Amino acid sequence: MLRVDLDKRRTGFSLKVAFEAPTPGVVALFGRSGCGKSTTIDLIAGLLEPDTGRVEVDGTRLVDTAGGVSVKAEARRVGYVFQDSRLFPHRSVEGNLRYGQKRARGVEQRISFDDIVSLLGLGCLLQRRPNQLSGGERQRVALGRALLSQPRLLLLDEPLASLDAARREEVFPYLEALRDRLSIPMIFVSHQFDEVLRLATHVVVLSEGKVAAQGSPAEISLAPALRSIVGPDAVGAVVDGVITAVDDEKKLAELRLAGGTLRVSVRDISGARDAADVVGSRVRVQLLARDVILATEAPRGLSVRNAIEGVVDEITADDGDAALVRVDIGGATVLSRVTSAAVDALQLRRGMPLWVLVKAVSLRGHAFTARASSPAS
């Protein structure tokens, strides 16, 4: 279990953050810049001291102001991957990787040098200097360096923020591999919700130094606090399911949810190596509210591949002339953004049965393997 409860006041800014999450798992600290995400992980790393509070990882107290405990940053064994990588310029890639490893001699070596080199694809970079690396390579080395210090907890401060979209795609699979293959708890700071979706098992939404919402990605995707951060177009329910079958042409996969089945294009599932591999894997998809269509009768003659029966749970006014309709599809909830005129014309009301339609091509799936913990399971 990871327990964090921290208070820090500075002139013009006060931070009060508390959350708990099962370990191993990936906690995402999500929020706009300046909301206190980086301060929170600096406090967890021990680079800053809290005014009051405690941090506990798997029963070990790293700081506890009430109990008079404050482990020095260099003794916490908390790995930290900085946004700007911070590789040591006077050491080779190998020298950087070994730096933390040498200083972790006394602890059990769960992560070996060779494992990290092969997991992160660093073999051909070992003799290079940091200034001879691309941005993506630098972040991979920084990841490896942090992991080789045998951390009990890994902190990632927007590790992809300084990279362009292509470099980001180059690094992301490594982060997913870490989550799935190493059982190290991670706290991941981001202001991109798609990153959070792909990686997190628990989300903490921060706003102005306070926790605005927290829970599983599926729960958070329904939280009103999220809408003010990501904007109305990115609002959409997140659902987790298991791929049960792939069609004969290996193009569409069937994703079994608690309350129905969705068809997702195999090509659009990140983290899946090929169509044969994808069957049986857990996949998370976000159904963007603007892409979800509601029908009061069973649809016929439509190109839409996905139709799931559900019941209207709640209707709330959204930006402008729109309404956000929550539909219970039996164990999971879907959001649909429709015009208020449509609400009137269809006479939508709470408890009304209807059909939820989603185009298969509008779905992006994110595969989780071994370690994923989804609320559906």
Next chain:
Amino acid sequence: MPSLLSPAEIDALRLSLEIAARSVLWSLPLAVFVAWALTRTSFPGRTLVDAFVHLPLVLPPVAVGYVLLLVFGLNAPFGRWLYDSFGMQLAFTKAGAALATAVMTFPLLVRAIRIALEGVDSGLEAAARTLGAGPFDRFATITLPLMLPGILAGAVTAFAAALGEFGAIITFVSNIPGETRTLPLALYTAIQSPDGDAMALRLAGLSFILGLGGLVLSEILARGVRRRLGR
């Protein structure tokens, strides 16, 4: 070089090099510490310490020499105590010349090391900290190696400046041939004597070459720093 320089001139050159080297080597560790304290820590009276360190830059060298004489002279209580307890005499000796030179070049040294230290990203030290390195470990494995070329460049500049120290030396340790008569003092003596023109010219040329060589070497080392840091 006996054909070029007289024995007295070679003496002065040797003495200058020795005193400059001693002054730089002795003051270097203290300069690194002072530069580190002024850059990476905050303590009450920091501004005052900063100003005090830089004082020799703006004071007349003769005044610095006079202050040293007041403190370390054999008639001064502290100087007397040093001599009685340790047999250490600074006034009118080579060691005293090195001390006077060290005081005069100390601000130059501290400034160069501070610039080198400010060039070391404190984020790298924080990164080393999260990787398990304690304060001395961090300083030895990250901070010092990264600032080393800057320290060397500063030391060479200070060495070149030390070769030219005049006012503080002549006031504190006088102008004793073979003991405290360095190049500038020998040059001054040559100019004062009626038949010293040729000697003065040779010594001036020698000072010029040494100074220029020192500055060029320091610039080359500084360039090495930037290359090493990949900038």
